[in-house]
Structures are given as C-alpha cells and as structure tokens.
Amino acid sequence: MPKEYKTPMLDELEKGPWPSFVKEIKLAAKKNVMSNDLLGLLERSYNERLGHWKHGGIVGVFGYGGGVIGRYTDLPEEYPEISHFHTLRINQPSGWFYTTEALRTLCDIWDRHGSGLTNMHGSTGDIIFLGTKTDELEPIFKELTEAGFDLGGSGSDMRTPSCCVGPGRCEWACYDTLQRCYDITMKYQDELHRPAFPYKWKFKFSGCPNDCVAAIARADISIIGTWKDDIKMDQAEVKKYAENGVDIFNDVVLNCPAKCMKYDGDKLEINNNDCRRCMHCINVMPKALRPGDDKGAIVLIGAKAPIVEGALLSSVLIPFLNIDDDEEFEDFCDLVEEMQDVWCEEGKNRERVGEFIQRVGMGNFLEAVGVEPIPEMIAYPRDNPYIFFEMDEDEEEEEE
Amino acid sequence: MPKEYKTPMLDELEKGPWPSFVKEIKLAAKKNVMSNDLLGLLERSYNERLGHWKHGGIVGVFGYGGGVIGRYTDLPEEYPEISHFHTLRINQPSGWFYTTEALRTLCDIWDRHGSGLTNMHGSTGDIIFLGTKTDELEPIFKELTEAGFDLGGSGSDMRTPSCCVGPGRCEWACYDTLQRCYDITMKYQDELHRPAFPYKWKFKFSGCPNDCVAAIARADISIIGTWKDDIKMDQAEVKKYAENGVDIFNDVVLNCPAKCMKYDGDKLEINNNDCRRCMHCINVMPKALRPGDDKGAIVLIGAKAPIVEGALLSSVLIPFLNIDDDEEFEDFCDLVEEMQDVWCEEGKNRERVGEFIQRVGMGNFLEAVGVEPIPEMIAYPRDNPYIFFEMDEDEEEEEE
Amino acid sequence: MLDVMKDRITDIGPPDFKEYLPPAVKKNYGQWKYHEILEAGVLVHVAESGDKLYTVRCGSPRLVSTTSILFYTEIADKYCDGFLRFTSRHNVEFLTTEFDNVAKIKAEMTEYGNPVGGTGPSITSIVHTQGWVHCHSAATDASGVVKAVMDDLFEYFNEMKLPAKCRIALACCLNMCGAVHCSDIAILGIHTAYPRIDHENLNKLCEIPNISASCPTAAIRPATVDGKPSVELIEEQCMYCANCFTVCPAMPLADPVADGISLWVGGKVSNARSEPKFSKLAVPFIPNNPPRWPEVTSAIRKMVEVWAENARPYERMGEWIDRVGWPRFFKLTGFEFSKMHIDDFKYAGLSFKRSAQITHE
Amino acid sequence: MLDVMKDRITDIGPPDFKEYLPPAVKKNYGQWKYHEILEAGVLVHVAESGDKLYTVRCGSPRLVSTTSILFYTEIADKYCDGFLRFTSRHNVEFLTTEFDNVAKIKAEMTEYGNPVGGTGPSITSIVHTQGWVHCHSAATDASGVVKAVMDDLFEYFNEMKLPAKCRIALACCLNMCGAVHCSDIAILGIHTAYPRIDHENLNKLCEIPNISASCPTAAIRPATVDGKPSVELIEEQCMYCANCFTVCPAMPLADPVADGISLWVGGKVSNARSEPKFSKLAVPFIPNNPPRWPEVTSAIRKMVEVWAENARPYERMGEWIDRVGWPRFFKLTGFEFSKMHIDDFKYAGLSFKRSAQITHE
C-alpha cells in the first residue's frame, strides 16, 4: 500500500485556471508508487524550500552514451520508490506531430516501466519520460525501439534536433524544416548516441525569420529560412487591411527596420533591395504580403546559455543556402563535419562551439573550416586597430 | 647662411586648392634656420618614408612638469638646427577667441625664440609652438606669462580643457561653456602643471548634444549641454520650412530616434516626455524649434583613444546638472576631486579613468566616489546572471 | 537482462514524421497561403487548394501524466482523425478541417482543465524546466512558479489584448535549460550563497583541476585542508553561478533562504522589426515563497501591465523599453535600481549610457 | 638663466576669454536666436536683439607660420574690429556685423590661399596630428596626407552638396591623437612590422616590467639575450600597436615598407539622430606613397561618392551604412573584405551578425 502524503502546499497549486502539474502528478500517483513518492518529496521541498535530488551518476542503456539522465533522491530511506528516478529522453518526431496510436503505445510502455509522468516536451524538444529505476532502462529501450522510437541526446554529443511546424502548417516556411530536421537526425545517429564532442552540439530549424523554435538563441547550429527575391504583394489586400483598421503607416512602415517602405495612403511600396527579410510587414498582413519564391535558409552558428562565458546568440555563417536542394544540403553536412572536426581537435572540454569561436577568433575559425569571410557574417567590422596583419604571399614578395 | 634644400616632393604639396602646410614651412624657413632644417628633414622623410625623430627626453620649464614635449632628430649632424626641436603647449583662451593684438604678441615671442611655426591649434586645443631649443624654454615662458599666457598640460596631469563657442555665437548653448571651461582651467592650475595622476585627465565642454568639441569621444570628463523642459516650437516657422522645401516627414519625423514626433502635413507635434534631446529636429529647423528654458548639462565620464584597452566613449555620470549655478558647479568640482582621489589611489600607472572604471566596475566606482547608481547611467542593465550579491544590512539581519 | 538484449534495435532515430502528419497537412504540405486568428487560441490556415485547417491550441502544464495524454488522444480521435501535435512552447494543438469541431474541442479540453489561447498578442505557455521535481541544481521550483504566474496572467492567455506577444520563460538555475536569456520576461532561479565545500569527500568525487577551471571568476584555488587535497574559495570573487557544483557534487550551493528568483526583461528571439535581444536584469532577487510566489507574480504583473499600457501596437516589451529608455521602465514599475543592475562582466563597458540622448520628465 | 627666473610668473592660466570677445559677441552673449548658412563657409547668427553676426570660415592647414597668422590679424583688423577665432577643427573664423565685409574677407583670404567653406553638409578641415613633422611615433605623415586628401575633396569643402556632414580625421599612429575613432572617415597610420628589439640598450633605457606590462596581447616576455637583461617577442601575438615603443625607445617599429595607412569609416560624435559611434575598419593597409598618397585619396573619394549617391538627406556615413548594411558598403566601394575586418579583440563576439536580418541583391 503506497504511503498517503498530505500535500497542503501542492494542493494550493491545483486551484486556478491554468492547467495544474499537481493534478498531473496526482493522476500518475493514483496508478504509480514512484509518482506517489514524488508527490511526497515535492511537498517536502515546498516546505523546506530546497530540492532533494543528488548529482546523477552515469546510467544508460547499453552501447549508448546518452539519452538517460541519472537521478537519485538524497532521502532514499524516506522516499524509497524514487531512490532512483532517472529520466529518458526520447527523440520526438519532427514538428511534434503524433498519431494517437503512437502516443498510446508510448503511454503504455511508460505506465508499465516508469512513473507515468512525462514532459511533453523537454526544452530541447525530446519526449521526456520522467523518472524510472535503473533496471527498467533496458526493457523500456527495447520496447521503444520496437515501437519505432529511439533515444535522444544528452552529454557531450549532438543533441536531439528540433524544428518548427514549417510547411506542415505555415505559409511562411522557406524550406522543409520537418524534412531537414529529420534528415540531420538520421544522418548523425552515431553522433547523437555516443558522446565524443567537447560539449553539446545542438541543431534547430526554423522556417522563417520569426524563428518559432528560438534557434538563434539556443542552437549551436541555427538554420533559419529566408528568401532572396521580392516580397510578393497584393495591393488589393493591402487596401482591405487598411479598411479593416490596420494603421499601415504607423504599424507597418514605421516599424520597418530597413526603413524601406513607402505608403501614400493608397499604394504600399517596398524597396526590396534594402529589405532585411525581417517578416514584420508580412506578419501584420499575411493575406497581402508573402515571402518571395527564391527561398532557402541562413545558417548561423554558436548560440548557447550563459555558463561559462556568457550567453551567445548564433551569428551568420552562410547567408543563403538552398537547403532543400540535396546537393547543397550535402555540402552543408560536409561543412558541419568539418566544423565538428576542428572543434573536436582544438576545443577545450566543456567549450561550446560559440565559445570556441570567440576564443580562437571568427577569422581563424573560418580559415580552419575553409569558409571565405564575407561581410554578411558581421554586424560591423572591427572598430579597434589591433589587427594581426596577414599579407598575401604576392604582396609579401613584392615587398621583399 | 642657411642650407638650401631641394624639396621636389614637398613642392608637389604646394599645388592644389587646399591651404598648403609646405607653404607655411617655407614662409617660416625664410626667416628661421630651424624651419629651414625642418624643411630639409621632412623632404628626406618623404623620400625615405620614415620619420626622423627620437623619443623625447624630459625637458620643461622650472617648477612645471608639463607643457613642453621634448623632441630631437636622429640626424643631428645633418640637421643641426633641429637637433633640439621641442614644442610648447600654450593654454588657449576659451573658444579660441583672440584679439589681433594678442596674436601679434604671440607671434613676436615665437619669432624671436622659436621656429616661427605653430599649430593653431593642437588637437587637445592648445596653441602649439612647434619647435625650439632647450635654452629657449625659460625665456619663452617668461615672456608668455608676462603677456598673460601660460602653458597647457602634458604628461600625467589634467590636460588643457577646451570648449565649443557656445553662448559666444551659438543659439543652442545650454550653459556657459566658455566660462565653465575657463573656471575649471583656473581652478586646477596646479593639477594642470604638475603631473601627479596615473595618466591624462581631459575635460571638454560642449554646449549641446551636437557636441562640437567631440567631448564624448575624447575627454575623460565630457560636459554636454541639454535641457529638461519642452522644445520650444513656432508652428508658423515650421510651415515656412515646409514651404521652403524641408520634407518634414522624411527628414525630421522619420529621423527622430525617439519616434516621438507626429506631423499631419500641417502641425508638428512632439511628445516631449519621450524626446531624447538629440537635437536633430532643432538642427534642421533652427528658426522653428529651440531647446527649452530649463537648461543645464550632462556630465559623462571615461572617453579615450584605443591604447591599451580599446577606445572608449564617455558614459553618463550626472544626467542633469545646472552647471551655470555656482553652487552646483562647486558640487561638481567636489565630485571631480573625489574621483581624482579614488583614481589616484587605486588606478594603475597609465590607466585612464575610463579603463579604471572598466576594471573595477562602474558600480564599485560609483560607490567609491559616493554617487548613487541610477538607470540614466546605463544603456541597459546587465544581461548576464553573474551578479555579485550585496544584500542590505537589514535584509541580512532578517536572514540571520 | 539477456532477454532484453536479444534482437535489440539501435540507432533507428525518431519515427518518420511523414507517417504522423494529418491528411490535410499531407495534402497541403508546403502549400499554405495565409492564416487568420479567429479568436484566442484558434487559427485557420488556408491552403492554395482552398482547404481550410483549423487549429485549437490548448494550454498544457508540460508535466503531463499518461492519463492526460490518453485523454488528448481521445479528443484527437474524436475530432482530428487521430492526429495531434505539440508546439515548441509545449502547448497541445488539435488540427481539424471541420469548423464545427473547434467549439467542441475547446469545450472538452477546457472542461478537462486545458484552456484554449496563447495565439497572437497574448501570453502563451511559459517555457520551463525541472525545478524541485527533478533537478539537483535547482534554486527554485519550475512548475510551481509557472502555475502561479500563469494563473495570475490567465486573462492574457485566453484574450489577445496585449500590444504584441509576450514570451515568458523560466529556468531554475543559471544553466538556463529554459534558454530564458532571450525572453520578454525571464524568471531565473538564482543562488546567493557560496558553495559549501565538502572537504572530506571532494577529492574522492571530483578532479581538482577541473573544479578550478570551472569557475568563471577564478574564485577557486587548490588547497590542502585538514591534510586532504581540496579547494579553497575566494568569497569576494564568487557570484554563485554554480558551475563548480555542476562539475563537482561536493560543492553544493542550494540554501532555503539564499535561493530565490531573479527577473529579467526585454529579450526576444524573432527577427521581426528589431534583431534578437537578450533579456536584461529587472529584479535581482526575490526569496522563494512557495506555493504561490506572490512577490514574483506581482512583479511580473506589474511589468506586463506597465508595458501593455504604454507600448505601441506590435511593440514587444524590449522594443518598448528601447524606445522610451530604461529610466522610464524603472520609474513606471517602481523596481529599485541598484549597483547590481550595472553590468560588470565581459562586455560591461558597452552597457553604459554612452551618449547624451537622455529623456527628462 | 637667473635673469629669466626673476619675477617669474606662474600658474596664471590662459587669458580671460571675455577680454577676447568681439563687441557683438559680448553684447549678444547667450542671446542668439537662430542662424542660417548663407553659402558654404558663411553663417549668419541672429540675436534676440535683432543684431546679425556674419561668420566667414576659412580653411587652414593648421600648421601655420607666424607670417600667416600676422596676415589673418590684418584681415581681422580691417573687417572685424581686431578679433578673430579658430574652430574646434582648426579653421579660422572671421566674425563681422557688416554683411558687406563677408565678400571682402572671402576674397582676400582665398587670394592668400585660405578658401572659404566647411559649413553644413560639407567636408570641413581634417583634424590631424604631427606625423613626420614632429612625432617619433608616426607611421605616416599627417599634414601631407591631409593636404592630398583635401585637394582631392575640395569640391565638397566649398560646396554643400553632401547628404550630411562628413568629418574626416587623421592620426599618424595608434595613439590616435587626432581622436579619429569617431569619424565619418578616419585615416590612421599603422605599422605592420614587429618592434625591433635593441638588446644592447634596452636595459639601460627602459624598465623591463613596464615593457611587458605595456603589451595588450602579452607578446613581450623578459629574457636574457647575450647575457644582458632584455625582452623577447612572441611574434604571432604582436599586432603592431607600438605601445611597447611608447614605453621604451629601444623597441622601434617604424619601417619604410611596412608602415602605411588604414582607413576607417562610419563613426560620429554628435548625438543627433543616432548615438555616437566608433569608426569601423574599411581598408586595413595602404603603403605610404608620398607626396600624394594616391591610393588613399582615391579610396576616400570612393567612399564619399558612394555615400553621397546612396544616402538619404541628413544621413551621416555611418547612419547610411547602418541602414543598408556593411555588405552593401563593401559591394559598392569594391573594397576587399577579409579576415582582418572581423574583430578579434575584446568585444569581438558582439560584432558578429547575430540575426537573420539580411539583405539579398
């Protein structure tokens, strides 16, 4: 018989309009002793204002270096069911689309082998199976793979890539985010499952500059859709928006970062040469404006959270890649591997690629991976005169 | 008989519409052997693409640590007249106003004791007497002071302050730049003449945010005029500008950094609460718009050239100071002295105050000089979570 | 064990998403023309073919039981041909080609406890992390704070009455698994006590050079304590980042009194209008006050209200502050400005106000 | 010597400017109402009193002989009641209350060789430094380059046909006495050869710890060479800043072939419209080519022309580039973009293009 915990603190959090995670833990606790002990432990944390988890040891499934986060409570005597409480990271399908059948299979496996609690999803994008014992890992893994699922990344490896819904349900997708996310994931299964990098290596795919998976903020490789040709414009629809109350002048023209729009109260003009493809005008009037036809992606590099050298945003590496084209995609993969090699060779332990670039210098990094420096990569050229001069061979000879 | 130098290279630079410094050197060389040798040496530099000056030793006038830059050619045998060729820095009058009489006196002194060449002015603002011998320094100094002039700064001291023309000839002067520049100079004569600081200490005074002495870019203490109340507006004059071809919408409204203007083709409106006092609209239409009446100055700190830690711009220390008020001016001087003390105590050798602040942290600097931190001092708060927490005494007690 | 190792399948990767796409999505894949937001939480996407696909977005606690997932599958089976999806912010979305289903899904999901909203100029789910539910590193809980904040801000979830989107995220420690650093409002768990060094066990559990190297401020030095190899801490140099603890369990920082929450504001990710920005410090420290963290919820409400009242349409939190300036932000919110707000890390110098562009009131 | 020390006056400071103000200035001090630019180089300031004061601004080489100063005093005596002033950019200004005098001053000064201009949207005098005329540190000449550039750009001095002001400055070494770092166009003398260490004399002339400390990249280490205390240089770490030379004469860098000029672009000082900005690297190196530095003048002309053609009214060089982006600048000027343009100093990371806001052509 499972213990019955009094949870006055947590009960408070069953109230109110927002969906309650306490309700979820209780639902799970009804069927599952681990979740029941979790409820008790969490109430205790609420009372003590202190977590009760220990640093995880290394646990996992055979042949994989990642995908499982080991976790143990520091009060195993009092909460024996969660003395082990490891999570599994399961690689989600592109765009988080599911059949109900697949979900039922997952639930079934998890109810039999784990806590019955999940995160849908983890913030990298995985399905998180939240809490089980070491012994259950292999059985879960076997059933998962038989059902067509596999573990995601953890540790110093490629992490589970993720992508926005893209062409699945968005008119602005400039490339096939779902497909390319899937392709990268499949291509680098080994890198995903067997950590051998200096640190994490994350990929995120957004179909346009709205960046609905926040790729630029949290992926080492951020792939963001864009287009090259003119914004498509339907003046009649522009008029309708104006009639329906859009203040085209203040809401659209004044907000254009390129200051490249003109509106005379009737016709809207865009100087597409100056347009930065920021999406704003399109976002405001989706029926009237649309990205052009010559679509592709920008590849950016280096984002990460603050530890240790401060947070980084990704920065432009390739300003335009026709990523839907298989050949260009292969070229891109070659570059990815080249970068991995350089970073693995020269990177320090726990140094993300963005930090690595900052340490060795973007110019040197580009040289090492064989990419030509171009002004699209920078917001502005250096403003300090501390230049390490490198004269061309020719010039040097001339000088001698 | 002075040598006659062939100067085919320099002669080239007598041609063309822009005033020629070669003409000037030749004019001086007619009367003066030093300038004649300078001509020869300079031609040689042009041929060799190399300067011929040595590191200056310490020379100066008795009791002063600065004001003279020692200079010797490395070819004294060939150019004996400029084997010494020291410059004197003479403190200019505020705003570089002169009577012709004063200028004639200066020329007379200089023709008798030096090369007859000057810089009107040096880039800190001094009158530069360009080139004389060690023996001439004391006589020059004596005659200068008798004529009412004194040396400016050099070395690790307060440098000669300078200011824009301000109320002398500008409708936008928000305080009396000429007077305050003079006051500061007079108040700190000792600091100006007897180097005892870690490094230079420069003051520049601009009467409004146009900053016509580039104070924010090159003065440790940059004092820039501003106002607190509303921009004064004459709608009739606005109309006239519009009639005369000013595109008020594109040239003015769209260029307002605060986006705080509205123009309906007839009336111009400013939301003065949001206005950043950038001067742009006023600059475009000086007859129609004017700074308000509640005028004063912003005090900014820390600008410098790049060596060693990279160039710095000054940043806001006091967002509004009624500097024309004598009491507030005295308070400001007290703060200046407080800052000097802290910097002298804790600053490293050759560390400008801006670098010092960067090293110890603005927050710590403010604390040391007794200034309350306020959001006006920052462009944005920290974006990294690496906070050195300092709890209030009260809070700490509570916690115990 | 042997049993489970037999016929073991590895490295198959995730299922092919194409198998999981609803028929309307498959048919109109990449052929969407435009969309409209019909009401908070309800979108319609219109395809070149003329097909219409309705989406009902439902709030989710993210931490969900299989019981609830199974409930979602029931809804999806009933109205959506057996398909559903989750969003990048962990909401659950039901896609249907039948407009009539929209109201039904909405009703059933709301009834179950998953209200509909989060589209357009609203506040959608708070991206968050594990907190006391699962992580050893947490300086606060995640789910509980999120629940408290969203309860308080609920009117902004199921109505679209804000100037623009407002993205809130929470991370329970400086590792920032929630990648909160580019959020309109970031809730960040923060320690303010020094690591307590377990000299007894340190050398057994950890490699001393790694610990020293882990500290961004070089506050940790190798030292021999009671005859054992260990480390010592230069307290003035520690800013509680916990990176040493990540590397070595023998240096815990968690503390019931000194742990708490900091609030950050004005970040964004999208490239719309302005470039992506980091969030900046608004409130350095609020002690943990479970179960409802009232000081946190009210500070956040304050920010949201002040922004909502003062910003122009389409102006994200950070864009508004950039236009009117940080002095205005601190004035209107009433948050105290202190030394702690002034950056003193790597790029500090660039955060000073290096111009005479100043507002006066 | 004794003689000159007698009755010696010290610390009197500069003359009181009030003695030096022209009568019209004294009378209307602080009472100016507005101004107009009548033509290039000619301003009129109108006082509240109705008084009008005309200013004629004349170009100056800055390096002026007493002969020329005396000539200016003649003009000032003739037309300006015996007063004149210089500007913050070293031009000489004649102030008169008589409109008729304007043309006369202009004629006489032009005749003498000091043309009139530099107001409004024009290019005024180039702020500059000593160069080979006086400084031991120079990597190029100052006055000569300035003369060559201004001759070439003269049409922009005596006409006002640019979108906005364009401020050019020159510094002959990285000490940047011209404070060029915030100029629309900065001309900067630059060394590209390593310091040559005079091991023989180094220890006599300099303090070794000071030298090591002076190097921003820590490229200098104490070392014993031929039995003498000296320093050694890690060449890969040297970026030729010459700070070691400033501290120690035994480490000269100047070199006829390796010295030259770099060009920087897009800085500004004023707070009008945009905040003050630093200039950014446009051309890393052009060898010294006296007497007319043709590669320098043509590169500068290119920048000015490209900007003049493409910018909007009131848009300073840097504001234009900020709007259209650096790729456009490099494309239109044809300047080569290289690794050297990518920052690798302290704030390098912030100079990368951290957004998807990109133009395509």
Ligand code: SRM
């Ligand atoms: C589960 C998850 C949070 C969540 O509740 O969703 C998570 C949980 C942990 N993260 Fe994370 N991270 C998770 C997404 C992230 C993200 C977001 C992302 O990937 O988009 C980030 C920020 C982006 C980035 O990578 O920079 C993130 C940045 C970190 C860091 C700091 C890394 C850095 O370079 O700055 C650490 C510290 C470390 O690696 O030692 C960390 C470490 C951890 C550890 C493993 C704690 C540790 O020190 O060992 C956490 C385990 C918690 C637990 O007990 O379950 N986690 N972590 C997320 C993974 C779920 C999934 O696979 O879908």
Ligand code: SRM
């Ligand atoms: C004469 C003058 C240049 C000119 O032709 O106008 C000048 C000339 C020298 N400067 Fe300067 N500086 C002059 C204004 C400046 C300015 C501009 C300003 O003051 O507005 C700056 C940049 C602003 C600043 O202070 O940051 C400037 C930044 C430097 C530096 C770098 C200081 C720094 O902190 O980065 C040095 C190097 C040093 O101090 O060792 C320097 C050093 C020198 C020395 C003394 C060379 C040396 O290393 O000893 C030069 C003597 C040249 C000579 O032989 O005559 N000079 N120097 C300017 C002073 C004239 C006057 O008094 O009016």
Ligand code: SRM
């Ligand atoms: C479903 C989802 C993508 C997915 O694959 O899951 C999505 C879907 C859409 N986004 Fe998004 N965005 C989604 C996360 C994001 C994120 C990522 C995040 O918040 O972590 C961002 C970046 C946020 C940021 O900038 O900080 C994001 C920034 C945008 C923007 C830019 C808003 C702006 O003005 O800055 C738009 C354009 C708009 O709304 O006008 C947009 C527009 C859209 C559109 C209208 C695209 C379309 O035509 O279908 C979709 C409905 C938007 C709505 O909710 O009003 N989406 N969108 C994500 C829903 C999250 C949720 O459950 O609430």
Ligand code: SRM
């Ligand atoms: C005389 C002088 C001040 C002095 O005390 O000597 C001066 C005088 C005036 N300045 Fe200035 N400025 C003077 C140096 C500057 C500087 C400093 C510098 O260049 O080193 C600046 C900052 C430059 C920068 O931003 O990089 C400067 C930025 C301005 C501006 C802002 C321009 C802008 O749009 O960014 C204005 C406003 C305008 O011209 O519309 C201005 C406006 C003016 C006005 C119109 C002020 C007035 O009402 O009298 C004066 C005539 C301007 C003209 O030439 O068209 N003044 N002005 C300086 C003349 C230098 C010269 O000989 O050419």
Ligand code: SF4
């Ligand atoms: S990132 Fe762009 S393409 Fe992807 S879902 Fe968002 S708006 Fe659509």
Ligand code: SF4
């Ligand atoms: S996409 Fe952005 S930059 Fe381009 S025209 Fe529209 S608002 Fe302007």
Ligand code: SF4
């Ligand atoms: S800084 Fe302002 S007050 Fe001074 S001269 Fe320039 S415009 Fe006039």
Ligand code: SF4
């Ligand atoms: S002074 Fe500048 S900020 Fe103020 S209204 Fe005029 S243009 Fe706008």
Ligand code: SF4
């Ligand atoms: S943010 Fe910190 S405490 Fe929260 S899950 Fe990530 S590592 Fe754990």
Ligand code: SF4
């Ligand atoms: S908490 Fe961070 S700053 Fe403090 S000792 Fe540990 S690693 Fe260093």
Ligand code: SF4
């Ligand atoms: S810039 Fe350099 S070379 Fe030129 S005067 Fe200044 S210190 Fe001398």
Ligand code: SF4
């Ligand atoms: S020139 Fe500069 S970088 Fe090179 S050794 Fe000297 S101080 Fe160091």
